[in-house]
Amino acid sequence: xxxxxxxxxxxxxxxxxxxxxxxxxxxxxxxxxxxxxxxxxxxxxxxxxxxxxxxxxxxxxxxxxxxxxxxxxxxxxxxxxxxxxxxxxxxxxxxxxxxxxxxxxxxxxxxxxxxxxxxxxxxxxxxxxxxxxxxxxxxxxxxxxxxxxxxxxxxxxxxxxxxxxxxxxxxxxxxxxxxxxxxxxxxxxxxxxxxxxxxxxxxxxxxxxxxxxxxxxxxxxxxxxxxxxxxxxxxxxxxxxxxxxxxxxxxxxxxxxxxxxxxxxxxxxxxxxxxxxxxxxxxxxxxxxxxxxxxxxxxxxxxxxxxxxxxxxxxxxxxxxxxxxxxxxxxxx
Numbered sequence: 180x181x182x183x184x185x186x187x188x189x190x191x192x193x194x195x196x197x198x199x200x201x202x203x204x205x206x207x208x209x210x211x212x213x214x215x216x217x218x219x220x221x222x223x224x225x226x227x228x229x230x231x232x233x234x235x236x237x238x239x240x241x242x243x244x245x246x247x248x249x250x251x252x253x254x255x256x257x258x259x260x261x262x263x264x265x266x267x268x269x270x271x272x273x274x275x276x277x278x279x280x281x282x283x284x285x286x287x288x289x290x291x292x293x294x295x296x297x298x299x300x301x302x303x304x305x306x307x308x309x310x311x312x313x314x315x316x317x318x319x320x321x322x323x324x325x326x327x328x329x330x331x332x333x334x335x336x337x338x339x340x341x342x343x344x345x346x347x348x349x350x351x352x353x354x355x356x357x358x359x360x361x362x363x364x365x366x367x368x369x370x371x372x373x374x375x376x377x378x379x380x381x382x383x384x385x386x387x388x389x390x391x392x393x394x395x396x397x398x399x400x401x402x403x404x405x406x407x408x409x410x411x412x413x414x415x416x417x418x419x420x421x422x423x424x425x426x427x428x429x430x431x432x433x434x435x436x437x438x439x440x441x442x443x444x445x446x447x448x449x450x451x452x453x454x455x456x457x458x459x460x461x462x463x464x465x466x467x468x469x470x471x472x473x474x475x476x477x478x479x480x481x482x483x484x485x486x487x488x489x490x491x492x493x494x495x496x497x498x499x500x501x502x503x504x505x506x507x508x509x510x511x512x
Contacts, residue, residue, distance in 0.1 A: 203337075209251055219236075227271050230274075234248075244282075297320060297386035332418075348362075350407070352392065352409055361379040446479050
């Protein structure tokens, strides 16, 4: 292969090293930096002073100014090899730390979904009988019991970020032993190289994902036949985040969101007393991400501890000796 062809191949591979959504965010970052340099008549050279000035400028308007440096680095590192050293300088790091303190905002985590919410959405789908309501409760149930990120089951609103490789396929769904349900998740954040993971469901008492997948697929197959995606709306389009959020917030306040299913599933399993390593595996968390998740969602650890205390009480009750038989005064006489 000629060197020119190899160079083209290198460009092709490096262009696919990051996700399209990440690339789009990085593009916003570099445009912001170029605009800053033009406004202030500065060279693009990311010197420590220029980077610190940029953080000072952008932090007046947004909280994520330090995160923009990653996008700037992506585009400028090839032309300015000292970028990493400059970003690590005392001046830039002090500016980053200061911007985080000045622009500090409390992190507002979405509340975890509960099984009572699942029952409410199930009742709605049962009473309405519509295709899309059945699709919605099926997605909710799978997201909850499969500890999914909602973006694994519905698509982004921006169609330019659509990636066919991330779509769960209808052909991957099976019902082993007529007891489980299972489909292949082709991609998730802890699997950047598309090895994929098989997600298996067991029967549940409320909004059973196995029953819902069977009911949904019966109607889906009659509507859409051999089309490849598993999850499709009645009109044949892919369910999107806006479609999902609209239905979610028809019944729940905005304190709940797309992440509520994942947090709710983790809390649910913790309340059953499942070991942390099992919940981590169910949610496909890396070890470091799981530790951060527990820190940011103390309800999961609290539910786990309550389940542990409850099991200890039951064990203590079962092991305690029976009370001595009551002896009446007449018997003693």
